Amino acid sequence: MIKVSVILPIYNGEATLSNTLDSLVAQTFKDFEVIACIDGTTDKSESILKDYALKFKKLSILHNTINRGLGPTMNRLVYNASGTYIAVAEQDDYYYPERLQLQVDVLDKNLEIGLVSGIAEFKSGDQVHGQFPGLLVHGKQYPRGVDMFLLNYKYHIKVVNSCMMFRKSVHVENGLYFTQHYPSISVDWTYVLRFSLLSNIHGIHNVLVGLDRRSDRDSVTSNKQKQFKATRELLRAFAYEYPDIINKEVYNYAMRSQYVLEISSKSGISYIMTWLFYFIKYPFEKRYIASIKKRLLQKL
Incomplete structure (x- = not known):
């Protein structure tokens, strides 16, 4: 065998x-x-x-x-x-x-x-x-x-x-x-x-x-909007499937993790607008502050 x-x-x-x-x-x-x-x-x-x-x-x-x-x-x-x-x-x-x-x-x-x-x-x-x-x-x-x-x-x-x-x-x-x-x-x-x-x-x-991971690589995950939509649906579906493990706090944290990735995928004015949207919605999320600090350091 x-x-x-x-x-x-x-x-x-x-x-x-x-x-x-x-x-x-x-x-x-x-x-x-x-x-x-x-x-x-x-x-x-x-x-x-x-x-x-x-x-x-x-x-x-x-x-x-x-x-x-x-x-x-x-x-x-x-x-x-x-x-x-x-x-x-x-x-x-x-x-x-x-x-x-x-x-x-x-x-x-x-x-x-x-x-x-x-x-x-x-x-x-x-x-x-x-x-x-x-x-x-x-x-x-x-x-x-x-x-x-x-x-x-x-x-x-x-x-x-x-x-x-x-x-x-x-x-x-x-x-x-x-x-x-x-x-x-x-x-x-x-x-x-x-x-x-x-x-x-x-x-x-x-x-x-x-x-x-070359920039010209043709990959399904290069379609970021499709990837983000699928990820949000996955998080929702698993919350329904495993309610004894995934409570509201866990689900919201996981979704905010997804938002960090969506913010990071943006550039220019699109990045600023997306970051502001989520920061206003979740002002106490430290990862959003870390995101903009990292972006600023990259620009300096």
Whole structure:
């Protein structure tokens, strides 16, 4: 039986797919299969995948005849995975050689842990712009259970979704799935929130993935207005789903966290007007003061 299934959803991936596959070929851990699903596109992604067929222990290629979106594609990939552990990969990210081995070691040695992730680098070419999440970067560890749920709800997801590895047994036995409710935005966030209430999530204090964050990158999350709308709906929906955990105070705090991001996305007069709107509405929110201080320091 194969130890790890690396699942790889693909949508118009020909420009970056080879780099991702090269990084998977270079993994020090070799007992894994790659299962890719081309989500209703007709570029050269399939041809690129076939060029790598002999470089992996097993490579499977699935096709969606129409574009189904990330959630349904992820569900299909998990269903077809035969590994004990499932590792998530994305078509435009680079995985450092020890990524899979480090994660397998954690899951093999700690049966109470159901999901493990690590640190991501934000990159533009060879230049690193930052690392995420700060909690792991500074040597801390994720809390567990409800505390982990609240951390990811109140402050937005703190788990690097593109390098998650989880036990398939936890996924199957608890009826987990990747939602299509928020199209291709926040799909992994909803998954992590639900997972945190079912099994422990662990963070590795190593950089496991380099994320391509060039300014010209074509990404669903580049549509900020769509992203913001989906995030607000996610926060509302989870407040209805988990009323015993998310009270009014928690919900309002989480929503103000979202407003901070919306303020930060603006520039020029739009930033000033948006900041004033939320500051007048929530004058005692310290994060809004921190936002404008940071912006002023950047201008000086």
